[in-house]
Amino acid sequence: MSSPAISGGTGFFTGFTRLCKGLAVVLVAGHIVVQILPPAVSYLALIPAKTIPFAWNLITAGYIEQSIYGVVVSTLFLLIMGKLLEPVWGSKEFLKFIFIVNCLTYVCVFITTIALYYIMRQENYLYMPISGFQGILSGFLVGMKQIIPDQELPLFTIKAKWLPSIALLLAIAVSFFTPDSTAYLPTIIFGTYTSWIYLRYLQRKPEAKLRGDPNDDFAFSTFFPEFLRPVIDPIASIFHRMLCGRSDTSTEAHGYTLGGAPLPGSDPIEASRRRERGARALEERLAAERLAAARSAEESKKDASENV
Numbered sequence: 001m002s003s004p005a006i007s008g009g010t011g012f013f014t015g016f017t018r019l020c021k022g023l024a025v026v027l028v029a030g031h032i033v034v035q036i037l038p039p040a041v042s043y044l045a046l047i048p049a050k051t052i053p054f055a056w057n058l059i060t061a062g063y064i065e066q067s068i069y070g071v072v073v074s075t076l077f078l079l080i081m082g083k084l085l086e087p088v089w090g091s092k093e094f095l096k097f098i099f100i101v102n103c104l105t106y107v108c109v110f111i112t113t114i115a116l117y118y119i120m121r122q123e124n125y126l127y128m129p130i131s132g133f134q135g136i137l138s139g140f141l142v143g144m145k146q147i148i149p150d151q152e153l154p155l156f157t158i159k160a161k162w163l164p165s166i167a168l169l170l171a172i173a174v175s176f177f178t179p180d181s182t183a184y185l186p187t188i189i190f191g192t193y194t195s196w197i198y199l200r201y202l203q204r205k206p207e208a209k210l211r212g213d214p215n216d217d218f219a220f221s222t223f224f225p226e227f228l229r230p231v232i233d234p235i236a237s238i239f240h241r242m243l244c245g246r247s248d249t250s251t252e253a254h255g256y257t258l259g260g261a262p263l264p265g266s267d268p269i270e271a272s273r274r275r276e277r278g279a280r281a282l283e284e285r286l287a288a289e290r291l292a293a294a295r296s297a298e299e300s301k302k303d304a305s306e307n308v
Contacts (some may be wrong), residue, residue: 019091020082023098024075027133030064031071041066045131046106048113051291058110062102064131068179074133078212081140086275088147097198104194105135127212130183134193142195146218164192165223195222 036042043054046061065071110132117125141163142265144151149161158166171188175181200220201212220240221232 010176015192016079016083017086017091019078019095023082024078026063027065027071027075027078030060031066031068034064034066041129041131045129045217046110047127047129048110048117051110051124058106059103061106061131062133062135065133066129066131070132070134074137077137077140078133081137081144085143085147088144093203097139097195097203100198100202101139101191101195102136104198105187105190106130106138108190108194109135112190113182124180127180128180128183130187132184132187134184135187135194138164138167138188138191139195139198142192142199145222146161146199149217161217161222164196168192168223192223196223 030044034044041064042050044057044060044064045066046057047054062078063127065074082094089097113125113128113130117123132233141160144160145164147160149159151160152158153160153163166190175185199213203213204211219233220236221229224232
């Protein structure tokens with residue numbers, strides 16, 4: 001479904017949800033804590049050598065920004081993207097998404113850094129404090145790819161479906177020119193991939209009794225240019241069968257069967273309708289904000305003319 005571009009203006013930077021504001025406070029508070037008490041980084045950030053027994057840092061690391069730049073960027077994008085996603089998913093599902101993707105991301109980062117240590121034999125992989133909200137932000141981009149794939153962004157003529165891929169490419173490109181790219185690159189990569197797995201296979205939709213999103217437009221190969229998809233699809237189907245134990249032999253159900261019975265969430269038509277409803281709800285919210293901003297501007301002009 002094609003959608004008009006999201007309009008810019010003051011409406012884009014207003015109307016933030018209460019939950020996102022609360023999460024923003026958590027990010028700011030976490031940054032203040034590690035600035036006032038630097039030793040707290042050892043307990044809150046992911047330091048692979050200390051994760052056992054400090055296993056809670058797999059949860060806390062995602063909410064600790066060690067730099068002022070990181071906390072400003074994370075807070076801003078949390079408020080903006082959260083305003084788009086939370087009304088569509090609901091507050092409970094939005095919070096659940098953040099918690100699950102954050103945990104899975106840092107578990108994968110932990111495993112990766114341990115593997116790098118054994119391969120490279122460099123102790124910095126074990127003692128580098130890794131933290132930040134970038135994994136969740138990458139997941140938000142995947143969420144936007146799912147619910148508003150054809151929506152164009154203000155100031156750019158880029159459709160939302162390409163945002164995760166562009167973010168990954170930029171992060172990889174920057175990693176060649178920055179030291180200690182291990183501190184952020186694995187988090188972005190795994191944040192993107194684990195959020196796609198969650199939305200593709202696990203996210204429940206109680207109102208429709210569905211789970212996941214089997215729509216072809218949300219397949220793993222859609223993260224890549226079209227000329228690469230004939231190569232990516234066969235590889236992705238192997239991992240798909242390994243991950244879910246699902247057979248891809250049934251063309252009628254597009255591979256979403258198990259023992260001849262359709263799996264929950266295996267109806268592509270219903271999944272497409274769900275995405276259309278989400279995009280429509282988002283457009284209605286944005287239209288209401290634009291109308292409110294226009295009325296506010298008119299009232300300001302009227303008050304100014306009366307005062308004159």
